[in-house]
Amino acid sequence: MKIKKISVYSFNVKLRSPFRIALGTSITSSGYLVRIETKGGLIGFGEASPSSKILGDDMKSCLETLRSLANELVGSDIKSMEELERRIAKVGGSPSARCAISMALWDLWARIHNEPLYVLLGGARDRVETDYTIGIKGIKETVEEALSLVKMGFRTLKIKVGEDPKKDVERLKAVRDAVGDKVNIRIDANQGWTYEEALWVINQIKDLDIQLIEQPLPANDLRGLAKLKARSEIPIMLDESVHNAYDALIALKLNACDVINIKLMKAASIREALKIAYIAEAAEIPTMIGCMAELQVGILAGINFACGLNVVKYVDLDADLMAEQRLVSVNTIEIPYRFPLRSPGLGFEDKDINYDLLSKEVEVTKD
Ligand SMILES: [Mg+2]
Incomplete structure (x- = not known):
């Protein structure tokens, strides 16, 4: 099943109260939602949560890597997770970006095989x-x-x-x-x-x-x-x-x-x-x-x-x-x-996503 479109959306959501740890204080959760659509109409989702202190990435470097990965992977066949994961690793860059793409592909992989990811x-x-x-x-x-x-x-x-x-x-x-x-x-x-x-x-x-x-x-x-x-x-x-x-x-x-x-x-x-x-x-x-x-x-x-x-x-x-x-x-x-959802993959659909919170950053398409 070929990848037809990869879209990346950013979000920045406030926390209920500031969260302080020994490395610093957070007041928001900022990151990216990745949406990968196949030619057959299946959709997989992933999320990146960059962190300069722990992962060494940030919103900017994460988006750069997401863009590179979207360009690398659009048009590819989802046949082997081994092969796709190797290609993601080879691109390198922001860990949270790579994770989001990996997550969306595993979501799709499970949807293709009609089972919940777990x-x-x-x-x-x-x-x-x-x-x-x-x-x-x-x-x-x-x-x-x-x-x-x-x-x-x-x-x-x-x-x-x-x-x-x-x-x-x-x-x-x-x-x-x-x-x-x-x-x-x-x-x-x-x-x-x-x-x-x-x-x-x-x-x-x-x-x-x-x-x-x-x-x-x-x-x-x-x-x-x-x-x-x-x-x-x-x-x-x-x-x-x-x-x-x-x-x-x-x-x-x-x-x-x-x-x-x-x-x-x-x-x-x-x-x-x-x-x-x-x-x-x-x-x-x-x-x-x-x-x-x-x-x-x-x-x-x-x-x-x-x-x-x-x-x-x-x-x-x-x-x-x-x-x-x-x-x-x-x-x-x-x-x-x-608990996980009981439907295939991560188990939710486009309709469940609160798109009001999201701004589109990247969209790469290949028919
Ligand atoms: Mg810890």
């Missing part, structure tokens, strides 16, 4: 439980938000830390006190601590039943992370240190983590994300599926990925819930669960 990716289950992330804020605000999330039905909280070790510990103690012992708490320092600070925090929070510590040290300090892992009773999860399968192999070789956080945007393609997942499975360690600032399309791809594979043990797919508006009018949440 079934083609392995079909392990039809729903997964997500956490909800609390950004860095004061103790009182953190506790209030934690209590309101638990009241809404979330059973796992991911708390952002990494700005000030002493305040981090105080906030975590206050949250554990407030929510009791039935709620899971995982924390993410986004590279914010030094080795000594991380060790001090781990010692201070060892009785708080913290499920995971994500990226306590800078991404490139794998030796420090390995040392920390050897001394920590709390499992260490790597996020910014592991973008692709090569990074996963190195991290595992150095024994630098207990869990890997896979993000489709970091992997820059669904195929690369699958490679990381299978490497983790072979190494007998679990993975998390996380997200950048994606809206519904990227999050739905993440849900499908998580539902495809049992090695995805932890799920952090909440970014779309933080935005003021919805890119796609479909429901994929029943707190605390997220």
Whole structure:
């Protein structure tokens, strides 16, 4: 089935409240929706969520790569995902752009084969439980938000830390006190601590039943992370240190983590994300599926990925819930669960998309 048209739309949606992490504060979710149409009339969708701090791309470089990929791929036959993914990788450039194109092609691939994407990716289950992330804020605000999330039905909280070790510990103690012992708490320092600070925090929070510590040290300090892992009773999860399968192999070789956080945007393609997942499975360690600032399309791809594979043990797919508006009018949440749609591919159609939020940036056609 040949690709007839590739269109790219930009969006910039406000978040319900500013989201602060150790690397900076976001007030909007900006990105691109990719729409790929085949000659047979099937349509696949993908989403790019660029990030200068984590992915090294931005709206401008992402659009450049999307334009190159649209020119490269229009007119191509969707016969082999292996071949298409190799061509995407060869173009290089912005990881989030490559991911959006890969996502739209996998969506089409599943639609061609008339199955929901998660079934083609392995079909392990039809729903997964997500956490909800609390950004860095004061103790009182953190506790209030934690209590309101638990009241809404979330059973796992991911708390952002990494700005000030002493305040981090105080906030975590206050949250554990407030929510009791039935709620899971995982924390993410986004590279914010030094080795000594991380060790001090781990010692201070060892009785708080913290499920995971994500990226306590800078991404490139794998030796420090390995040392920390050897001394920590709390499992260490790597996020910014592991973008692709090569990074996963190195991290595992150095024994630098207990869990890997896979993000489709970091992997820059669904195929690369699958490679990381299978490497983790072979190494007998679990993975998390996380997200950048994606809206519904990227999050739905993440849900499908998580539902495809049992090695995805932890799920952090909440970014779309933080935005003021919805890119796609479909429901994929029943707190605390997220579920894929039952129709082929990602499962939604043109009519479900809120085109009012979108501005057309690129359109490449070939008949
Ligand atoms: Mg993280």
